[in-house]
Amino acid sequence: MPRIEQTIVNRQDKPIYVSVEPWPECFELEPDDKLTLIWESDAGNETAQIDFVNESELVIWPNGETDKMRYLINGEEAEERSWVFKHR
Numbered sequence: 001m002p003r004i005e006q007t008i009v010n011r012q013d014k015p016i017y018v019s020v021e022p023w024p025e026c027f028e029l030e031p032d033d034k035l036t037l038i039w040e041s042d043a044g045n046e047t048a049q050i051d052f053v054n055e056s057e058l059v060i061w062p063n064g065e066t067d068k069m070r071y072l073i074n075g076e077e078a079e080e081r082s083w084v085f086k087h088r
Contacts, residue, residue: 004064040064
């Protein structure tokens with residue numbers, strides 16, 4: 001399976017919140033922060049669905065082998081910057 005990298009950049013002048021489902025993991029991105037998700041996925045499938053909740057929140061539903069998902073913020077491991085959150 002190919003390796004997928006998806007990067008989300010906060011270009012706003014305030015924090016944004018990104019929930020990665022279905023685990024869930026949630027990240028707060030300060031202005032100019034970059035969140036990169038890395039996982040394995042079939043090349044023929046849609047790699048992720050991204051739902052914008054509002055201008056400050058988005059929810060990402062990756063497809064593929066997400067049990068080994070890696071999270072990077074500004075190029076550094078970001079597991080410790082996540083908290084449990086479930087968008088409803």
